[in-house]
Amino acid sequence: METTYPVEDKVGSMLQKGGEHFHPGLSVDCVIFGFHDNQLKVLLLKMKHADKWALPGGFVYKEEDVEHAAVRVLESRTGLSDIFLRQYHTFGAPARSDRKLNRELLESVGMEPHEGHWFLQRFITVGYYALVDFSSAVPRPDEISEACAWWDLQEIPLLTMDHNHILQKALETLRKQLNDQPIGYNLLPEKFTMPELQRLYETILGKRLDRRNFQRKMLGYGILNRLEERKQGVAHKAPFLYSFNQERYGAALQDGLQQGW
Amino acid sequence: METTYPVEDKVGSMLQKGGEHFHPGLSVDCVIFGFHDNQLKVLLLKMKHADKWALPGGFVYKEEDVEHAAVRVLESRTGLSDIFLRQYHTFGAPARSDRKLNRELLESVGMEPHEGHWFLQRFITVGYYALVDFSSAVPRPDEISEACAWWDLQEIPLLTMDHNHILQKALETLRKQLNDQPIGYNLLPEKFTMPELQRLYETILGKRLDRRNFQRKMLGYGILNRLEERKQGVAHKAPFLYSFNQERYGAALQDGLQQGW
Structure with missing residues (x-):
């Protein structure tokens, strides 16, 4: 990629100016797997404005390759580049967007969004899963999160929106992949x-x-x-x-x- | 689905009012496979305004499930419902959108679109492949096409935009599926x-x-x-x-x- 994009988005300007910068109604979500202490782990973010955890995700710049957006999210959350990353499913149910939650997020940073605000529209999300070296990754929260941490697969909490479903589907894909391809x-x-x-x-x-x-x-x-x-x-x-x-x-x-x- | 959408879109109103009705920057494309005379065939559309063939595709209504949009395209082009249909990949390269071609299409129906016209923006497309009963399907062109026909897989012409790539990726997915799942x-x-x-x-x-x-x-x-x-x-x-x-x-x-x- 010749174009460079900011690896970290500042939440204020991102939410204010997102409509100008991002492809409308589109996000990426990443299920980042690591292996440690004989446990498969998943990297999750604790949201600041809600008592829920979420998958790392982000938006796609207007002229950015969707896959590049996923690479950018991975690098932002783990400090790692050159990661095994694979697109596995796009989630397109209209009910998946939680507009109330998104409105609360905007209000939590002092905004009073109108109905047509870009962040209150329906979003389609492209799911990627990644396999990373647990010991090399340095988890970092994004601007709308207060923590970024590894969770044991057996102890995943209730996640925001349809993120439990997105995670489950990534795990099913990984299980199928075990029959076809090497892993580790x-x-x-x-x-x-x-x-x-x-x-x-x-x-x-x-x-x-x-x-x-x-x-x-x-x-x-x-x-x-x-x-x-x-x-x-x-x-x-x-x-x-x-x-x-x-x-x-x-x-x-x-x-x-x-x-x- | 409780909401119903028009199975056929009238090209004039679709191109004029698409910005109000459709999820922005998003389409679906369908690789429809049939088997006849010992040949695997793919259903293609001949565009009216350009000397090229294309995969059947369409847009997603603002509150429509993305998968439902694919089902709608399939039904519109084949007359068949209840088809084996599977999402396999989302194509998100920025260069895939051919704005010049889209402008020519708009001009071919008498429009003089401004730069910000919804149809001249970048589109992400969600790819589905379908397996249909060749003898039951009744191919029907859409409003921007002059023909809808089965092509032998060995004789696929140069398609519009990245449609050859989308078709190739569907075929690769189908080949992999043969190792895991029954087909026929x-x-x-x-x-x-x-x-x-x-x-x-x-x-x-x-x-x-x-x-x-x-x-x-x-x-x-x-x-x-x-x-x-x-x-x-x-x-x-x-x-x-x-x-x-x-x-x-x-x-x-x-x-x-x-x-x-």
């Missing part, structure tokens, strides 16, 4: 054990997997290098360390893991 | 032979498949009923007829064909 490169440290990889799959799928079947299937994909070292600091039977074979991982991401037609 | 219920007649089913897969994949492997894999899915009759009018070795087992087909559509994790 962006979520695990460079070196990991087979039990750590298995735990990642289990937390995404929400169920336990058989250890031997998992190992057989994983090794069968040919995307792992077994390293000549074992996990440190483990009492006995220290497990081998693995890393992803970058070339084969990339090819599997491109062509799929399963033998297709 | 909406594309084949109620009774069909194994060679006809194989030909459907081959035309989607754009390659020949081994006859015995195909049959083994297909029967292994458990979604077919072999009927007690054979194809009529075939000289010798008339092939068996099959139909889809509706219950198992539905379950496979829901849960996937492959043994997942």
Whole structure:
């Protein structure tokens, strides 16, 4: 992209001048997954003006690529660029826009918006999900939020608008992707054990997997290098360390893991 | 949906009053697949005001569900309701909007639009693909088109704007879907032979498949009923007829064909 856009939007000017700057009635929402302490986590924002949490999102500048807007949101909230990011669904139900909530937000910053205010219109949102390195991400709230934090997938609170639905659909997409494509490169440290990889799959799928079947299937994909070292600091039977074979991982991401037609 | 919308839009009033009626900067485009004469076909429209073909598409009314807009386009162009329809990608590159072409369209119906005219703004489009029964569909052009016709997938002409890209992405989605989900219920007649089913897969994949492997894999899915009759009018070795087992087909559509994790 040659054009640059402000990574951070100042809430006052954004809400005042949004109608001039943004594509009307369009937003992006990002489901940002990270993996830590054997748990799949999602990055959420605590809104300032309401007692609810929300997915990180933003608006699309008039001449900005929609995908670029998602990259911008990701960078703003995590400090990370060059993230695994995928568009998975556009949410277009008219009832999804909560105009009362949006009016309250405008009023909370001292505005008295007229009915036709750009922020009080119906919004369509394009959903993206991202897989990020938990330890590298530095969560940062946006201007309308007071906190930005990782939540365990099992403990997601009631979110604003249709954000629980948007999150659920991202998780379903990720689960389907597990059958077709490798996962883990962006979520695990460079070196990991087979039990750590298995735990990642289990937390995404929400169920336990058989250890031997998992190992057989994983090794069968040919995307792992077994390293000549074992996990440190483990009492006995220290497990081998693995890393992803970058070339084969990339090819599997491109062509799929399963033998297709 | 309780609200009803006109199935057909009159081009004059649509272009004049669109700014009042439609969600700004948003359209839907539909890649409608049918199967006939052993060929996968796509329904295209010949534009009146330009020497190009286009995918069927339309705008979204201000309080209309985006998916409903796609259903409306499908019904308008094929006469069919209750169609297999799936959203697959939203196209959000700023360069995709062809404002010169849109201005020419407005001028072709006698309008002299100002710069801020709603139809000359940037549009995001939500892509849907549909699988329809070729023999039941009655192709009908819309008000800005002079023809609506099926094209062989191998003979698709240069389309307007990014429509070749939108079509290609739908085809890629359909190919991926073949690995996960059954296909054919909406594309084949109620009774069909194994060679006809194989030909459907081959035309989607754009390659020949081994006859015995195909049959083994297909029967292994458990979604077919072999009927007690054979194809009529075939000289010798008339092939068996099959139909889809509706219950198992539905379950496979829901849960996937492959043994997942």
